[in-house]
Amino acid sequence: MATPRILVVGAGFAGIACVRRLERRLAPGEAEISLVTPFSYQLYLPLLPQVASGVLTPQSVAVSLRRSSRHRTRIIPGGAIGVDTRAKVCVVRKITGETVNERYDYIVLAPGSITRTFDIPGLTDYARGMKTLAEAAYIRDHVIAQLDLADASQSEDERISRLQFVVVGGGYAGTETAACLQRLTTNAIKRYPRLDPRLIKWHLIDIAPKLMPELGDKLGRSALEVMRGRGVEVSLGVSIAEAGPEKVTFTDGRVVPTRTLIWTAGVAASPLIATLDAETVRGRLVVTPEMAVPGLNGVFAMGDAAAVPDLVKGDGSICPPTAQHSMRQGRQLAENVLATLRGAPMKPYAHKDLGLVVDLGGTDAVSKPLGIELRGLPAQAVARGYHWSALRTNVAKTRVLTNWLLNAIAGDDFVRTGFLAERPPTLRDFEHTDEYLTPDQIREHTASLSAVG
Structure with missing residues (x-):
């Protein structure tokens, strides 16, 4: 047999x-x-x-x-x-x-x-997701490239469009992506004395009426306060009406000049x-x-x-x-x-379900392990502890822990590694x-x- x-x-x-x-x-x-x-x-x-x-x-x-x-x-x-x-x-x-x-x-x-995408003009051509390792590496290169290109530009309009970033999706992926990248650009701009830090603007939008509703009202509001306190413009009840290579139109009629659209609105x-x-x-x-x-x-x-x-x-x-x-x-x-x-x-x-953890970068986090609501450093300790323990191999755990320690001691670096292609790949390509x-x-x-x- x-x-x-x-x-x-x-x-x-x-x-x-x-x-x-x-x-x-x-x-x-x-x-x-x-x-x-x-x-x-x-x-x-x-x-x-x-x-x-x-x-x-x-x-x-x-x-x-x-x-x-x-x-x-x-x-x-x-x-x-x-x-x-x-x-x-x-x-x-x-x-x-x-x-x-x-x-x-x-x-x-x-x-x-x-x-998950919708029939929105330009969405699949100009948006980038956060589902694959290649997308994450590409987005990092792309965001740092916007700073480099804005610094070299002689056009004020170009600088404005390159220094505005739009993330669609108020769930875990979108909120954590906007939080982590906003922290990166805030630290990176110190290395660009020719650029006005006030030009950098992050938008986080979601069609839902609440940010991360799975967390509950209290923690959801805490996450919203953290994001807005760091300068992220959070717009709820709003989505994308049209996407283009240099601007994005919101469903409330606003037109945002941007070269960066990150789409995390569901799977x-x-x-x-x-x-x-x-x-x-x-x-x-x-x-x-x-x-x-x-x-x-x-x-x-x-x-x-x-x-x-x-x-x-x-x-x-x-x-x-x-x-x-x-x-x-x-x-x-x-x-x-x-x-x-x-x-x-x-x-x-x-x-x-054992609970939820959201790492917003730095010392910011909100977590709800076993129904217990946590904020700040205790929440981040729980979030990173959970992720660390979930990694399957000791090698992976060592790499992640070493990276966290190095980042805490030495701070961020702003090196482009060459993933940025002349023809930006689409969601379909990734x-x-x-x-x-x-x-x-x-x-x-x-x-x-x-x-x-």
Whole structure:
């Protein structure tokens, strides 16, 4: 009898937690594990704003898969671009561009999410996201380049547009990104004596009536006060009407001259989910409490791409797309795959949220661990302690801690590392959202390409 094949798609929090549990719990020869991922690292996404501001190096938040693996998993360097659930084949485009079929007996879908966009003129051409390591590194280079170009310019209008920055999205990603980068430019401007510091202006806007409503009214107001106290212009109930290369128009009619638009207004499930032709809820794949996809034999899903029922909250709620849930879903789903292999009953996923942490840079932070509201240094200690403990390897923990200490002692640096291209990349370029197949193309590939493995 052939050895069962378990294929895990995605090396985010959910996928890696699942793989690590499978590696520990599977008996030798009980099953083969394969992991599909275009990168050789797991990205610690919550710390990307600190990469963008230069507090952390990119390598610090890119946790090596090879270093933490038990070497039982075959890592396939590429991205899943379609799944044929009838033939039990996943179509993978390798990093070389070659397209191959990967057969499976059980498939775990954890492809994560992409930046959610809307039909706003110019948005996809001129906005940059904060979902990938490349985007964070690019944004850092871009922001520092605006200071350099403004300093060299003879035009007052150009200086004004280069020194105004717009961040859309009042959630964690947007608020932390605006806070960290505002701190960077505030410190950097001291190195540019020809520039008037008053020209630097950060805008944080969100269509919602509150900043980070998940924190509750008190902490949300505290975060708002911190941002406004540092000079960030926060506009709520406002979004983008049109984006251009040198200006952005808000929905309230204001026109802001700017060369920098950072878009963090939510996420959408990976386009891979649409290739399954299965039921979705707001783009996320419908799954049972055990994270199995109804009606599809051997198909499981979790993380940002799955609508996992939140049994603790009840009332038909689904788990929010957070790292806290994804890591725990990964471990539980591994147990459920093992149970299926061994003919045992699966268990539903249930987890009570442990709280929220928001690092606003410097000594500013707001946190709500276990329902306890914290501000300032205590909140930052909790936030950084949580992130530090969540890093999977001691090497990653050492790098992050060393970077934090170095930044606290030596301050920020303002070096451009060369990521700024003559033709600025788009959201589509960074997140590769146009590479997925249609159901007809998937069937064609699974019929014509030879299977691998």
